[in-house]
Amino acid sequence: MTERDPDSTGEPGDGQEGLQEVLRLLHASRGIDFTGYKRSTLLRRISRRMAALNARTYADYCDLLELHPEEFTRLLDSLLINVTGFFRDPAAWEVVAERVVPQILAGKAPGAPIRVWSTGCATGEEAYTLAIILAEALGIPAFQERVKIYATDVDEQALQTARTGVYAERRVQDVPPELRDRFFEPLGTGYAFRRDLRRQVIFGRNDLTRDAPISRIDLLTFRNTLMYFNSETQRSVLRRIHFSLTDSGYLFLGKAEMLVHHGSLFEPVDLRKRVFRKLPGSAPPERRQAEPPEELTARLGVVRAAALAAGPVAQLAVGVDGDLVVANTRAQHLFGLSSSDIGRPFRDLEISYRPVELRSMIDQVKRTLRPQEVQGAQWRGPQWQADTDATFVILDICVVPLLDRTSTLVGFGISFTDVTSGVQLREELEHANEELERAYQDVQSLNEELETTNEELQSTNEELETTNEELQSTNEELETMNEELRSTNDELQDINDALRSRTEELHHTKTFFESVWESLGHAALVLDDELRVIVWSQGATELWGLRADEAQGRHLATLPIGLPAKDLLPSLQRMRRSPAPPLRSTFDVDAVNRLGHPLRLEVDALPLRQGPASGGIILLVNRVDAAEEAVSPSADGGKGRPAVSPAAEDG
The missing domain is CATH 3.30.450.20 (PAS domain)
Incomplete structure (x- = not known):
């Protein structure tokens, strides 16, 4: 392992080299180059993983990555914010369905293929949304014959989920019910996209910053992907996707993304919904056939x-x-x-x-x-x-x-x-x-003033352009943080669902044990290793009038009840100190109930098996009550007699 300075703080200056080392390790391990991504987003997401692992510096985190390769997967999941959904931003999808798709179909010859590319598709919801819109516009048979939808991402794990096309019920809540019934099939507790339509959606890995683009695309969705790149990478990627589109192709961006410096490449169809159309280049001139010399000379x-x-x-x-x-x-x-x-x-x-x-x-x-x-x-x-x-x-x-x-x-x-x-x-x-000669001095003065004003205006224009770029970057940053919050919210919701399930199990278990204690009918106590009360049954409350919340946590000897603790403690101490397995003790003691009446209690002390014995269970049975329960009605006149055991009759 490479030695690093243990005193490195991971802060800028020194921290830039540490961040580059993290990105280098990630590139070598997973083949994804993050150098074209916005530095602020990378810092925030990596810092989140470092805080979760209590790594104070980039050097410490690089050591963790080399020692625990599975952390690469968790870091990659954090950097690639796979937040998506069906019909995300419904108003924008209405523009695509009502304006863009009809224009694409109108410009196509009957039966001509239609090619669509969904970049940064994550778990595939956007690609299947495109499939639903095109299937609605064309009909199922024509959709299967003409349409190819290419869905790409750099996250192989997300692509694997997208290929299955199976989503939890809450993931398809944004799909209108009538479309969900036509395009999804129930599968367990979730839904699966129709298998016969899923063949038209082709999922694959494609790095927009390095890999060759897909060509002859009629509609390219590039939503909430461009905003993660820096300005230079954005320009490079936009040139690539401009090449991918046909001369009448359409580009669909996310709500936080704009084409501020690319007006020569695209024209807006609906600027508010971020729908653009490619500006086609000039076609090469056609070559004409050579004319005969005589005709050419005459002409x-x-x-x-x-x-x-x-x-x-x-x-x-x-x-x-x-x-x-x-x-x-x-x-x-x-x-x-x-x-x-x-x-x-x-x-x-x-x-x-x-x-x-x-x-x-x-x-x-x-x-x-x-x-x-x-x-x-x-x-x-x-x-x-x-x-x-x-x-x-x-x-x-x-x-x-x-x-x-x-x-x-x-x-x-x-x-x-x-x-x-x-x-x-x-x-x-x-x-x-x-005349100009006479006015030369005045003109010269005005010219100097105009030059000064022009320089000021140029400076102001540059400041405005810089401010505009900063605002655009800030908007993209806010949208990125919103995506992160949505991702965190999804994680919290999953945790909340698991916690709710565990709470229900705990409540069921608690109810079961309370029912067990109540079914015993007798007074029952559970003590810890220090003979403090853990459980105080309803039978004990009825016997001595002390509620469970008054007894729990107190030492048995300090309870104000008519139970002679001095007679119990020796047996309990022996049970606690006995070697494994602990001994069980049964004996009788005289006690007084909450009304002051004397009692003869049968005490059954059992060890509490929690790994090694760490406490005990005490069952207290009133012998008078037990004797009364032993009396049953007689068959001769209903007068009855005490019931005795067969052993007593033999005596």
Whole structure:
């Protein structure tokens, strides 16, 4: 065994290493890694087991775990709070039954399979609740053909209970009576889920933090499981279950759980009842079949012509022979051209020399095969020439050579880019810059103030996010404690049931012994090893008038009764000191009853066998009463005579 510091206190600092050692031993023994669970819950549950075993430090508790391997099972039961029930939070289950299940069925083809996953199923009540809801929606035959319910947990003992499907009567109290009659069969003092429907529920072990998720799930219940993980583990697990769901899959959480930072993965269906739907990702683009080259060339030619005609920039194309070949829609509108101008010599058109001399530019491009540009040309077209107040259009003109695949010159492309708005914006910008220059100092000051305010707002926003996370964590912590209290309450209820049964047995035993004492009829006393009264029968009360509560606990010699204790004590002392087996004594003594009448009592002292003799029983029989009882009615005239024994007659 590994040596540990006996002075270790188990408190933080030093205690963190001790806690990690407990978790390491638990992982090695049971294969469950609790490092992703909330530290506060682990500390509270482990401290509970340590207090029960009077272990002051983590080191002491690790020693106990190594010496007593069965403690691993009890610790695991404490950490895995298996609190569940049928139709837990009925209002939330109504949303699932009335909204979620019908939408799942509506999105499925007839006969298509339906897959459901219940994570953290514990003893199986939640999985069977899903089975009841789906069987009600589909009908029993369709449910058996289409539905598969996967129920997983890390607790093998809880899974074994879930597989049997047998529950005590108080466990099924939350199931409506009509559903209980249809889906459960009486078994002893409890109920068993129907065997023919139980085949559709598949139980298995799955660690959500490590094992691969189940895929193609239509409905995934994740209730009161997420809240036990820390933030990092929650993000990892949510990514896994997002992969598990189909594009139209639904997620059902517990009432203390939220998806605060996962709005890009899920959208709420009913936020108050914690029902969410997966946001599907974009589908991959479909691949198209390749077209024949001739058809592709023709289609691309049509597309290019349409794109050129609809382009926002005015464009012309002049052939190498000097004729106008192309004028798109924008160019025709801007320069007053028509379709009849196509094919005419370019030099005969007004556009060849107004707004700029394009013929010389074309000649230059023809010689050098390099683009020529003119910027800021003003143009007022024919449609505006009659209006003397019309503003000019400012154009940037570019002439480029058009070459074929063999780099042979085939024509010239001319584009007219309208930069009027850009020029106006530049003028306005220059004017604005002058104003901005004058106000620069004020703007700079305001900018600094805004930056300061922005930093404060950012800080406030971060504080609010931190507060929100703390509130969420606190809510989850409270729900965890509530689960623990429910678990403890169930344990106390089981103990109370056992105590009630033992109390009834004790009452029955007490009543039986009181009946035995009363049936004896004579005075009977039970003394302990110190000759103090333990039992004082009703016969003794009638003989001397001393009640049982007045006599119990007192020494026989101190009782104010007409029984000569000095005559009894020697025999009782001999019986108490005798070797095993103790001796039995019978003798007569003279006594006085509560009315002062003399009595002759037959004393029968027996040892009290309680292991070794530790007391005695005294039976006191009034010989006068016994003699009177021996007298029986005679057959001759009813006068009677004392009854005598056969031995007396022989005498």
